Amino acid sequence: MNIGSFAATPEPPYYAVIFTSLRNDDDAVGYDEAAQRMLELAAEQPGFVGVESVRAADGFGVTISYWESEAAISAWKHHVEHTAVRDHGRTGWYEHFEIRVAKVERAYSGPRAER
Amino acid sequence: MNIGSFAATPEPPYYAVIFTSLRNDDDAVGYDEAAQRMLELAAEQPGFVGVESVRAADGFGVTISYWESEAAISAWKHHVEHTAVRDHGRTGWYEHFEIRVAKVERAYSGPRAER
Numbered sequence A, B: 001m002n003i004g005s006f007a008a009t010p011e012p013p014y015y016a017v018i019f020t021s022l023r024n025d026d027d028a029v030g031y032d033e034a035a036q037r038m039l040e041l042a043a044e045q046p047g048f049v050g051v052e053s054v055r056a057a058d059g060f061g062v063t064i065s066y067w068e069s070e071a072a073i074s075a076w077k078h079h080v081e082h083t084a085v086r087d088h089g090r091t092g093w094y095e096h097f098e099i100r101v102a103k104v105e106r107a108y109s110g111p112r113a114e115r
Helices: A028-043 A070-077 A080-092 B028-043 B070-077 B080-092
Strands: A014-023 A048-055 A060-067 A094-110 B014-023 B048-055 B060-067 B094-110
Touching: A014 A070, A014 B014, A014 B094, A028 A048, A028 A080, A048 B048, A048 B060, A060 A070, A060 B048, A060 B060, A070 A080, A080 A094, A094 B014, B014 B070, B028 B048, B028 B080, B060 B070, B070 B080, B080 B094
Parallel strands: none
Antiparallel strands: A014 A060, A014 A094, A048 A060, A094 B094, B014 B060, B014 B094, B048 B060
């Protein structure tokens, strides 16, 4: 799994967790280590499909993880290590975040003629 | 509407168009002008809810536009000026892109205790 790359997602339907966040200026090293660890851990979970993540220099970022099912998302949400890191990160690393869980209904890619 | 900021979305359900792209190195000025114009034009469309957009220095970016309905997405897809710009952009500006249309089913924000 590479950051700054496309997720290889299957034919819809599948699920997306859209995590939009604004980092604060605190604990850059701790955050980077935890973020990398969470990506690696997520990739090991049943039902994980892929992730796309980008953060700009101003601290605003979007990470979208893709999952086969709602059940897979729920299991990851309640994963013990993920929960512990999330509990810290919620107040320690972010000015604000938004999480949106969405069902991907159709998808296409390019460049090429639209199907 | 500000780039690098959060979209003020309503209670779900609503729709998200997740546009993940890798820019090529061509036509930076033309791309920036067109991208800004498309964001402004999108914001004028019926059913537009908001947008979140971020691109990293390596050219990888995610833009998520939020819409009230599938009909609003379809109307924007077929908007004449958008169509013309998109036809150019598909081959002129991107190494690759993925578009995923998803129905947002639940959402929450933080930092604060999870609901």
